[in-house]
Amino acid sequence: MIQIQNVHKSFGNIQALKGISLEIAEGELFGFIGPDGAGKTTLFRVLVSLLVPDEGKATVMDLDVVNDYKKLRTQLGYMPGRFSLYQDLTVEENLNFFAGIFKTTLKENYELIKPIYQQIEPFKKRRAGALSGGMKQKLALSCALIHKPKVLFLDEPTTGVDAVSRKEFWEMLQSLKKQGITIVVSTPYMEEAALCDRIALIQKGELLDIDKPQNIINRYSHFLYGIKAERMYDLVKILRENTHCNSAYLFGEYVHFSSNTELDMDKLKAELISTGMENVEVISLQANIEDSFMDLMAKTNNQA
Amino acid sequence: MRIFIIKEFLQIFRDKRSLIILFGIPIVQVLLFGFALKNEIQDIPIAILDKSKDVYSQQLINKIISSDYFVLEEDLQEEKAIEEAFRKGKIKQLIIIENDFSEKLEKKNRAVVQLILDASNPNTASMINSYTSAILRDFEHEINPIPTRVPMVIPETQMRYNPELRSVFMFVPGVITIILMLVSAMMTSISIAREKELGTMEVLLVSPVKPIQIIVGKVLPYVLLSFSSAVIILIMAYTAFQMPMVGNLVLLLAESLLFIVMALALGIFISTVANSQQTAMLLSMFALLLPSILLTGFIFPIKNMPEILQYVSQLMPPKWFVIIIKNIMIKGNGIESIWKETLIILGFTVFFIGLSVKKFKTRLE
Amino acid sequence: MTNNQTNTKAVVVKDLVKKFGDFVANDHLSFAVDKGEIFGFLGANGAGKTTAIKILCGLSHPTSGDVKIAGYDIYKQRDLIKKNIGYMSQKFSLYDDLSIAENIRFYGGIYGLSRKKIKEKTEEYIEKLGLQAYTKSMVKELPLGFKQKLAFSVAIVHDPPIVFLDEPTGGVDPITRRQFWELIYKEAANGKTIFVTTHYMDEAEYCDRVSIMVDGRIEALDEPKKLKETYGAQSMEEVFIQLARG
Numbered sequence: 001m002i003q004i005q006n007v008h009k010s011f012g013n014i015q016a017l018k019g020i021s022l023e024i025a026e027g028e029l030f031g032f033i034g035p036d037g038a039g040k041t042t043l044f045r046v047l048v049s050l051l052v053p054d055e056g057k058a059t060v061m062d063l064d065v066v067n068d069y070k071k072l073r074t075q076l077g078y079m080p081g082r083f084s085l086y087q088d089l090t091v092e093e094n095l096n097f098f099a100g101i102f103k104t105t106l107k108e109n110y111e112l113i114k115p116i117y118q119q120i121e122p123f124k125k126r127r128a129g130a131l132s133g134g135m136k137q138k139l140a141l142s143c144a145l146i147h148k149p150k151v152l153f154l155d156e157p158t159t160g161v162d163a164v165s166r167k168e169f170w171e172m173l174q175s176l177k178k179q180g181i182t183i184v185v186s187t188p189y190m191e192e193a194a195l196c197d198r199i200a201l202i203q204k205g206e207l208l209d210i211d212k213p214q215n216i217i218n219r220y221s222h223f224l225y226g227i228k229a230e231r232m233y234d235l236v237k238i239l240r241e242n243t244h245c246n247s248a249y250l251f252g253e254y255v256h257f258s259s260n261t262e263l264d265m266d267k268l269k270a271e272l273i274s275t276g277m278e279n280v281e282v283i284s285l286q287a288n289i290e291d292s293f294m295d296l297m298a299k300t301n302n303q304a
Numbered sequence: 305m306r307i308f309i310i311k312e313f314l315q316i317f318r319d320k321r322s323l324i325i326l327f328g329i330p331i332v333q334v335l336l337f338g339f340a341l342k343n344e345i346q347d348i349p350i351a352i353l354d355k356s357k358d359v360y361s362q363q364l365i366n367k368i369i370s371s372d373y374f375v376l377e378e379d380l381q382e383e384k385a386i387e388e389a390f391r392k393g394k395i396k397q398l399i400i401i402e403n404d405f406s407e408k409l410e411k412k413n414r415a416v417v418q419l420i421l422d423a424s425n426p427n428t429a430s431m432i433n434s435y436t437s438a439i440l441r442d443f444e445h446e447i448n449p450i451p452t453r454v455p456m457v458i459p460e461t462q463m464r465y466n467p468e469l470r471s472v473f474m475f476v477p478g479v480i481t482i483i484l485m486l487v488s489a490m491m492t493s494i495s496i497a498r499e500k501e502l503g504t505m506e507v508l509l510v511s512p513v514k515p516i517q518i519i520v521g522k523v524l525p526y527v528l529l530s531f532s533s534a535v536i537i538l539i540m541a542y543t544a545f546q547m548p549m550v551g552n553l554v555l556l557l558a559e560s561l562l563f564i565v566m567a568l569a570l571g572i573f574i575s576t577v578a579n580s581q582q583t584a585m586l587l588s589m590f591a592l593l594l595p596s597i598l599l600t601g602f603i604f605p606i607k608n609m610p611e612i613l614q615y616v617s618q619l620m621p622p623k624w625f626v627i628i629i630k631n632i633m634i635k636g637n638g639i640e641s642i643w644k645e646t647l648i649i650l651g652f653t654v655f656f657i658g659l660s661v662k663k664f665k666t667r668l669e
Numbered sequence: 670m671t672n673n674q675t676n677t678k679a680v681v682v683k684d685l686v687k688k689f690g691d692f693v694a695n696d697h698l699s700f701a702v703d704k705g706e707i708f709g710f711l712g713a714n715g716a717g718k719t720t721a722i723k724i725l726c727g728l729s730h731p732t733s734g735d736v737k738i739a740g741y742d743i744y745k746q747r748d749l750i751k752k753n754i755g756y757m758s759q760k761f762s763l764y765d766d767l768s769i770a771e772n773i774r775f776y777g778g779i780y781g782l783s784r785k786k787i788k789e790k791t792e793e794y795i796e797k798l799g800l801q802a803y804t805k806s807m808v809k810e811l812p813l814g815f816k817q818k819l820a821f822s823v824a825i826v827h828d829p830p831i832v833f834l835d836e837p838t839g840g841v842d843p844i845t846r847r848q849f850w851e852l853i854y855k856e857a858a859n860g861k862t863i864f865v866t867t868h869y870m871d872e873a874e875y876c877d878r879v880s881i882m883v884d885g886r887i888e889a890l891d892e893p894k895k896l897k898e899t900y901g902a903q904s905m906e907e908v909f910i911q912l913a914r915g
């Protein structure tokens with residue numbers, strides 16, 4: 001469905017993409033996971049034919065993003081990072097406009113967008129600018145879907161949207177996927193990775209890893225412990241001094257402490273108590289995507 | 305395309321700010337300039353030198369004096385008194401009726417009335433001139449109800465102290481030019497820049513819409529609006545303030561349309577350079593509006609400018625348009641005397657359209 | 670509100686109401702934040718968080734209610750409040766086309782710091798944040814993570830007792846995000862009160878106490894641990910979703 005081969009892109013001195021290669025299969029829900037400035041938006045713009053790569057080649061549905069861009073543009077759906085809506089038009093007018101530029105109508109494709117549009121239909125006379133973040137996001141998705149694209153590019157659709165709307169949004173993506181639409185999505189929220197079929201971890205214009213989320217997690221090579229105590233900030237500092245420490249990071253209510261060797265948890269707890277820590281709790285943990293990401297990030301940083 | 309135009313209109317009509325720029329500013333400007341001038345045209349002191357003293361000449365003098373505009377300050381008897389009358393500085397206009405006025409009108413259907421104006425205040429002078437001309441036409445109609453093709457009473461105007469009316473601040477040509485420039489160039493450039501800023505341009509580019517459709521869809525609504533704005537100014541100037549409209553109206557409107565298209569092309573060009581509404585606004589203001597006010601002879605006469613600025617003013621499209629309107633509205637000239645200026649504006653139009661089509665990107669870089 | 674209370678509380682809000690026309694953005698909010706506390710202020714989009722923060726920072730007037738920040742009254746002592754708070758949002762940042770030192774000099778100058786003090790701060794920050802390699806660069810050339818940490822440091826250049834952070838970590842990579850929270854912890858350990866909003870639910874766990882706003886009201890306010898117990902949830906995310914979905 002999508003093939004990317006050794007794509008490079010620079011803006012002035014800044015290398016935004018440093019040789020990205022990957023393939024995405026038809027019907028996949030594929031996620032690019034990485035922080036701001038990792039190159040996600042640049043890559044998306046290359047794929048939707050808005051930017052020409054300096055080097056390398058990319059095809060979407062066997063159409064070259066540079067040479068066949070006119071044909072490609074009729075077939076893809078794109079939702080840029082900021083919800084690109086006309087703030088001064090109503091919900092309905094926005095939809096009709098975007099339907100119009102793709103030479104279709106709201107009626108014709110109502111079935112496809114119905115599950116999403118129904119949630120905002122009560123507000124169809126309201127101006128887009130007056131909608132909440134979650135509703136804007138739904139409207140933008142409806143607009144991107146209105147011409148029944150075979151492939152959908154969503155650039156950070158959940159950034160700045162609260163946890164509830166984010167959850168609902170991913171539920172919508174799952175149901176779109178069932179209809180056979182290939183979905184490529186990017187997000188800075190690591191926990192959303194688990195919801196994708198496959199993910200690519202991206203950082204500073206380079207891919208750290210591409211695989212099913214579970215496989216990436218399985219490759220995590222350290223022993224991981226969750227540790228909790230009264231003074232978390234001091235706890236992190238003490239753990240970093242520990243001889244077995246590979247990394248120690250705040251992680252929700254626990255500190256995630258990774259080590260290259262398996263540790264005796266009771267002994268670790270006793271050690272911590274002896275440094276004056278109170279209410280110490282040590283548990284063994286399974287890594288999650290965020291642990292993997294930080295580990296891969298640290299490794300590439302060390303190589304550099 | 306239709307869908308674009310609908311969208312654009314919806315947006316324009318919802319944005320109170322742009323509606324004010326479109327219609328509010330022109331109306332206020334015309335009213336301000338208009339009333340400021342109209343108040344001066346009342347009880348203007350004049351002098352008359354009637355060389356024939358016959359029926360028609362008396363009838364004409366009565367008609368002039370009985371209007372609200374003029375007061376007879378001095379009734380001169382001989383030509384020698386003319387200089388003296390002006391030197392006192394009181395009279396603003398001297399009307400000289402030539403010898404054998406009635407006889408010439410009856411036999412040759414043609415007689416001359418000389419109007420000598422104090423043009424030290426050129427605005428007032430040209431207003432007085434146009435009011436007097438109107439009275440003369442009226443008079444002509446009275447003595448000969450069947451309109452003739454050739455005018456019978458020929459006014460010969462002579463400006464004193466400022467013979468060419470160099471700094472004539474003919475507000476209508478100036479205001480029309482500025483409004484068209486402002487509305488057309490600034491509004492289009494802002495509205496395109498806004499789409500870039502909000503990211504909607506990204507979506508449009510990725511859709512199958514062609515760039516030319518985007519441009520025309522953007523421009524057409526503004527052509528209509530700018531044009532109606534121009535017509536409103538003309539109607540107001542003509543009805544409320546009796547501005548002269550001597551030339552061909554169709555020609556004037558056609559020239560206005562050409563100028564609008566030129567300004568729009570310029571606006572699109574600006575928007576290809578500017579990435580935010582603010583930049584677009586500042587660029588339009590400083591690159592277009594100020595020069596078109598300052599360098600087109602609208603306020604300051606070009607001839608008094610430093611040489612370098614005189615050359616720069618050649619590059620200002622509004623300058624040529626002001627010349628065109630003045631020619632049509634005030635002098636009543638036809639296309640034969642303004643074809644050169646028209647060609648220049650046409651050239652600018654082609655140039656800017658070409659430039660913006662070339663610069664309008666189908667991608668983001 | 671007794672004097673005693675204002676002495677130990679950094680923020681005291683009582684019956685705060687803010688209306689826009691008929692719309693009630695803040696519906697009788699009442700809460701207090703202790704000195705040195707890290708207070709998480711959560712809520713769905715449009716729940717009224719931003720409105721409340723604007724009022725607390727003295728940028729907007731409440732319709733009714735009492736608010737005291739660092740012991741100063743929001744109606745009468747706005748200028749004093751502004752001197753005693755630091756503010757940083759995701760959008761607000763540093764001047765991109767100024768260098769690190771120039772940014773610090775500017776913000777230090779705004780708060781009337783002496784030249785000597787500004788110089789000290791500049792050296793301290795460059796050292797503390799590991800910015801040695803960037804002393805000559807413009808801020809826009811800094812990696813996002815450094816920018817974020819610098820923005821935080823600049824926001825507290827005048828050593829305010831209270832800092833408001835409006836989604837300070839949006840879009841930042843996971844390692845930098847944690848380093849940022851370590852900075853927050855450090856400042857809290859020094860006695861600063863931290864008032865923070867975030868969309869990352871794991872970050873809610875780092876707070877001493879958390880309030881969750883729904884439709885203009887505070888629906889829950891407690892330590893993260895107790896909230897999870899109350900709502901029988903595994904994580905703060907579950908608590909949040911239960912509350913926000915009603």
